Amino acid sequence: MGKKGILLVNLGTPDSPSTADVRKYLDEFLMDERVIDINAIGRTLLVKGIIVPFRGPKSAKIYKEIWTDAGSPLLINGNKVHEEITKKLGDDYMVELAMRYQTPSIPDALERFKQAKVDSIKVVPLFPQYASASTGSVHQLVMEIVSKWQAIPPISFVNSYYDHPGMIKVFADNARKHLDQKWDHILFSFHGIPQRQMRKADVSGEHCLKVENCCSVLTENNKYCYSAQCHQTARLISDELGLKKEDFTICYQSRLGNDPWMKPYTSDILKELAAKGAKRLLVLCPAFVSDCLETLYEISFEYQEEFVELGGEKIQLVESLNDNPAWIDALEDIILNK
Numbered sequence: 001m002g003k004k005g006i007l008l009v010n011l012g013t014p015d016s017p018s019t020a021d022v023r024k025y026l027d028e029f030l031m032d033e034r035v036i037d038i039n040a041i042g043r044t045l046l047v048k049g050i051i052v053p054f055r056g057p058k059s060a061k062i063y064k065e066i067w068t069d070a071g072s073p074l075l076i077n078g079n080k081v082h083e084e085i086t087k088k089l090g091d092d093y094m095v096e097l098a099m100r101y102q103t104p105s106i107p108d109a110l111e112r113f114k115q116a117k118v119d120s121i122k123v124v125p126l127f128p129q130y131a132s133a134s135t136g137s138v139h140q141l142v143m144e145i146v147s148k149w150q151a152i153p154p155i156s157f158v159n160s161y162y163d164h165p166g167m168i169k170v171f172a173d174n175a176r177k178h179l180d181q182k183w184d185h186i187l188f189s190f191h192g193i194p195q196r197q198m199r200k201a202d203v204s205g206e207h208c209l210k211v212e213n214c215c216s217v218l219t220e221n222n223k224y225c226y227s228a229q230c231h232q233t234a235r236l237i238s239d240e241l242g243l244k245k246e247d248f249t250i251c252y253q254s255r256l257g258n259d260p261w262m263k264p265y266t267s268d269i270l271k272e273l274a275a276k277g278a279k280r281l282l283v284l285c286p287a288f289v290s291d292c293l294e295t296l297y298e299i300s301f302e303y304q305e306e307f308v309e310l311g312g313e314k315i316q317l318v319e320s321l322n323d324n325p326a327w328i329d330a331l332e333d334i335i336l337n338k
């Protein structure tokens with residue numbers, strides 16, 4: 001009997017922090033029609049004519065700040081998780097780690113499954129909340145590749161696990177390590193997406209950004225709403241920590257371009273809190289299962305600097321799930337039971 005193939009997929013990171021490699025990464029990433037979801041000509045002009053040439057060198061500088069001797073944190077953590085989960089699942093499984101953009105690539109991982117004649121494939125995006133730009137894009141690429149195979153094995157896709165109790169507990173336990181100190185406020189800062197993408201993923205056609213409380217409460221009508229899933233993740237972590245409503249704010253970071261993205265923006269919340277006299281903030285980023293550029297640089301460095309300029313003192317990032325053994329247990333459950 002063949003093995004069961006498990007494909008873990010994270011977003012991707014450049015092969016090195018050189019400007020050339022960062023440009024290559026941004027080009028592949030932002031030319032994805034689910035990421036910059038405008039018409040093809042507009043996307044090509046924007047990405048190849050503006051973002052890649054101008055943002056490339058700036059991003060490369062930032063990547064150099066977080067790069068370690070072993071490489072990019074996102075990939076280092078991914079490799080550790082890959083190793084641990086492979087051990088845990090045992091000989092009946094063949095686990096591959098891939099990145100949606102750059103390396104290790106999805107086509108190469110699928111080819112290895114094909115060569116190994118796996119009995120089935122399960123695709124597990126490393127994104128707890130569903131968004132078209134992340135999970136949707138991984139699913140699309142896998143389907144495009146596998147659809148060309150002569151013999152297509154049984155294949156399944158994990159959609160989301162924003163409420164997985166094991167995962168929620170690891171985020172909460174990581175935050176708890178900081179709760180012996182005094183914090184003026186807690187932020188749940190998720191990676192944002194353009195509002196346009198929220199409307200497009202609205203299966204009811206009349207919920208997202210239309211109904212009151214839309215995108216903060218998860219219902220049958222908005223089950224693919226990234227924002228509602230983010231709210232649910234934050235609510236469950238805050239329940240686990242016994243936080244009161246007024247102790248925390250849910251907000252969104254990483255905006256790119258001038259279109260409206262999901263609100264409130266983390267940078268606006270920092271301004272509001274600083275104006276109210278807040279000095280010390282604890283920040284969780286539960287859209288990321290691994291620390292990466294968005295946590296290690298944007299939160300711990302960029303927002304820290306901004307907050308100090310606004311009169312604040314300290315922003316403390318809660319570490320992500322990374323290779324925490326309790327996360328490996330939760331991931332095993334997601335792989336086996338989702």
Ligand SMILES: C=CC1=C(C)c2cc3[nH]c(cc4nc(cc5[nH]c(cc1n2)c(C)c5CCC(=O)O)C(CCC(=O)O)=C4C)c(C)c3C=C
Pocket residue numbers: 011012013014026034035036055059072074127131133134191192193194197254256287288291292293294
């Ligand atoms: C959590 C899932 C993610 C979604 C959804 C997502 C959407 C999205 N991102 C951009 C633009 C950029 N994101 C960048 C980095 C980045 N994004 C995610 C995750 C999601 N992005 C991760 C894990 C990372 C970090 C990767 C790493 O190497 O550590 C970047 C690159 C950095 C920079 O130059 O700022 C860009 C650009 C868009 C437009 C988008 C659309 C919905």
Ligand SMILES: [Fe+2]
Pocket residue numbers: 191254
């Ligand atoms: Fe992103």
Ligand SMILES: [Fe+2]
Pocket residue numbers: 198207208209214215216222225226227228
């Ligand atoms: Fe919504």
